[in-house]
Amino acid sequence: MTADRRRAVTLAAGGVLLALVPPIAALTDQPFYLDLFRRMMIFAIAAVSLDLILGYGGMVSFGHAAYLGIGAYAVGIPAYHGITNGFLQLGLAVAASALVALVIGAISLRTSGVYFIMITLAFAQMLYYLGISLETYGGDNGMRLAARSRFVGPVDLAQPTTFYYLVLAILVLLLVAGRRLVGSRFGMVIRAAKANEPRARAIGFSTARYKLTAFVIAGATAGLAGALLANQTEYLTPDFMHWTRSGEIMFMVILGGMGSLFGPVLGAVALLLLEDVLSALTAHWQIILGPILILVVLFAKRGLFGLLAGTRVD
Amino acid sequence: MSWALVLEQTLNGLQFGVMLFLMAAGLTLVFGIMNLVNLAHGSLYMVGAYLAAAFAHWSGSFVLGVALALPATLLVGIAVEVIALRTLYERDHLDQVLATFGLILFFNELISIVWGRAAIYTSVPTILGGHFRILPGVPYPTYRASIIVVGILVSVLLWGLVTRTRLGMRIRAGASNRTMVSALGVNVRLLYTLVFGLGAALAGLAGAMAGPIYAVQPGMGEAILIQVFVVIVIGGIGSIRGAMVGAIVVGMADTLGRAFLKPMLATIISPPAADKAGPALASMLIYLLMAAVLFFRPEGLFPARSRS
Numbered sequence: 001m002t003a004d005r006r007r008a009v010t011l012a013a014g015g016v017l018l019a020l021v022p023p024i025a026a027l028t029d030q031p032f033y034l035d036l037f038r039r040m041m042i043f044a045i046a047a048v049s050l051d052l053i054l055g056y057g058g059m060v061s062f063g064h065a066a067y068l069g070i071g072a073y074a075v076g077i078p079a080y081h082g083i084t085n086g087f088l089q090l091g092l093a094v095a096a097s098a099l100v101a102l103v104i105g106a107i108s109l110r111t112s113g114v115y116f117i118m119i120t121l122a123f124a125q126m127l128y129y130l131g132i133s134l135e136t137y138g139g140d141n142g143m144r145l146a147a148r149s150r151f152v153g154p155v156d157l158a159q160p161t162t163f164y165y166l167v168l169a170i171l172v173l174l175l176v177a178g179r180r181l182v183g184s185r186f187g188m189v190i191r192a193a194k195a196n197e198p199r200a201r202a203i204g205f206s207t208a209r210y211k212l213t214a215f216v217i218a219g220a221t222a223g224l225a226g227a228l229l230a231n232q233t234e235y236l237t238p239d240f241m242h243w244t245r246s247g248e249i250m251f252m253v254i255l256g257g258m259g260s261l262f263g264p265v266l267g268a269v270a271l272l273l274l275e276d277v278l279s280a281l282t283a284h285w286q287i288i289l290g291p292i293l294i295l296v297v298l299f300a301k302r303g304l305f306g307l308l309a310g311t312r313v314d
Numbered sequence: 315m316s317w318a319l320v321l322e323q324t325l326n327g328l329q330f331g332v333m334l335f336l337m338a339a340g341l342t343l344v345f346g347i348m349n350l351v352n353l354a355h356g357s358l359y360m361v362g363a364y365l366a367a368a369f370a371h372w373s374g375s376f377v378l379g380v381a382l383a384l385p386a387t388l389l390v391g392i393a394v395e396v397i398a399l400r401t402l403y404e405r406d407h408l409d410q411v412l413a414t415f416g417l418i419l420f421f422n423e424l425i426s427i428v429w430g431r432a433a434i435y436t437s438v439p440t441i442l443g444g445h446f447r448i449l450p451g452v453p454y455p456t457y458r459a460s461i462i463v464v465g466i467l468v469s470v471l472l473w474g475l476v477t478r479t480r481l482g483m484r485i486r487a488g489a490s491n492r493t494m495v496s497a498l499g500v501n502v503r504l505l506y507t508l509v510f511g512l513g514a515a516l517a518g519l520a521g522a523m524a525g526p527i528y529a530v531q532p533g534m535g536e537a538i539l540i541q542v543f544v545v546i547v548i549g550g551i552g553s554i555r556g557a558m559v560g561a562i563v564v565g566m567a568d569t570l571g572r573a574f575l576k577p578m579l580a581t582i583i584s585p586p587a588a589d590k591a592g593p594a595l596a597s598m599l600i601y602l603l604m605a606a607v608l609f610f611r612p613e614g615l616f617p618a619r620s621r622s
Contacts, residue, residue, distance in 0.1 A: 133593055
């Protein structure tokens with residue numbers, strides 16, 4: 001019970017803090033923080049979506065940034081042609097990344113283990129090259145986002161605060177939906193397939209179909225994060241899909257604690273903060289980040305959430 | 315599309331395939347024997363390229379530079395194995411991927427601290443600089459031809475090492491049953507270090523030879539690493555023969571695709587459309603090939619024998 005209570009307190013505190021960021025940023029006249037926390041939450045959405053398949057399903061997808069890129073282009077390309085309707089763009093982002101995840105998943109999930117890691121990586125790289133070859137949309141230089149997404153009436157992402165609360169709302173919704181999903185029959189099957197797939201199959205579940213569904217859900221959610229990210233940076237390049245980005249998202253999941261929904265949120269916040277702090281320290285900050293990553297993998301497998309909540313996550 | 319051009323591009327494909335094989339052999343050996351997914355294999359390629367350039371600059375001789383870069387990369391590989399990777403053998407693949415991803419960040423940044431972020435170019439030595447006629451009227455760069463020769467030579471040596479020597483026997487035994495090999499009194503730890511060093515040296519050789527053809531810059535290892543993944547996935551992870559076939563297939567497909575896909579498409583669809591679709595399709599070709607192979611044979615073309 002105490003672990004549960006600690007977890008609940010941590011979460012409520014986190015939610016309240018995040019909701020308070022815009023007024024505090026406005027009062028102290030530091031719009032930078034609004035921007036920073038929004039970026040963190042967007043990456044948190046991507047990290048949570050990866051954790052659904054990585055932490056719960058045991059599918060080590062090393063190409064998750066691909067959906068980020070697809071989502072971003074689903075906003076950027078319509079905007080380039082003058083279509084700024086947010087519902088349309090976000091819908092397109094989700095649909096397109098779900099479709100791509102369906103194709104990639106259908107092929108990759110035929111394999112497992114290290115094959116799966118390499119194949120998801122290779123597919124993401126393929127999409128990265130596809131992005132580079134889109135000459136109309138900037139090729140490898142990318143392009144500026146013509147305008148941020150517009151929703152009905154006053155809901156316009158050009159408004160920083162509106163945008164912030166939309167991202168927060170999506171993140172909270174995702175966490176609530178994720179909690180229900182993980183606890184549902186569907187989530188049980190996914191976790192069973194991770195723990196012991198032959199046994200799960202022997203009970204009578206066709207695990208392949210469940211895993212593919214989870215893979216598509218994760219891809220679609222990451223696509224949504226990509227659409228938000230394009231709005232955030234107002235610039236999109238094939239680098240959104242670069243494999244180091246996939247590695248980064250995976251690091252967020254591990255750093256926060258995989259197999260928990262809130263761990264990846266913490267991981268995203270911690271990694272982006274760490275990058276900010278280190279890059280202020282030295283231009284060669286990756287020489288510090290690399291060894292930190294190795295140390296986390298070797299010695300802190302349960303991640304930050306494991307430390308904070310005091311529960312075993314794996 | 316003349317036949318001379320086709321021949322030239324085929325040789326280019328073979329040359330690229332040879333480089334891919336040098337990389338893939340090490341990666342697939344390390345995976346087959348130690349069960350380690352090593353993303354930092356591309357970093358060793360980069361280290362080899364930089365060391366060769368530095369030694370060549372220092373000694374004034376390209377060949378000496380490459381010759382010195384080989385043992386130096388071997389030592390770097392052994393150091394990496396002893397310091398960082400040894401503890402990862404018993405971990406799951408996710409841990410290995412992340413930790414070696416950390417190594418990549420470290421190496422890329424280390425290289426850019428020492429040599430800067432800008433690409434450095436090494437010139438080909440004068441003896442290997444020219445062209446020679448491979449057929450009457452078909453000149454081919456001597457340097458690329460010498461890469462093919464070196465690659466074939468190294469492949470034969472590697473084959474001899476693995477199939478004809480005591481060390482090779484232990485390597486093969488280690489791949490099929492680690493526990494039994496160590497029970498028979500083989501120092502497995504040392505064997506692992508040697509195998510890793512061997513893989514590092516091969517990657518270093520590929521990097522050192524790549525210097526005069528491709529740009530030597532931080533991050534150069536990752537582009538080829540992902541292509542090498544495609545190679546060993548197509549060939550079957552853990553199989554040297556698979557790595558060989560996969561490397562040639564991928565090297566050829568990639569090179570010929572870049573050269574001829576656009577003109578071939580232009581005969582089917584309108585030339586402006588082919589101008590756009592050709593390069594895009596060419597850069598995606600090997601991944602589509604991989605998807606096709608996996609669709610029919612999820613374990614690759616030459617699945618390695620199971621370790622159980």
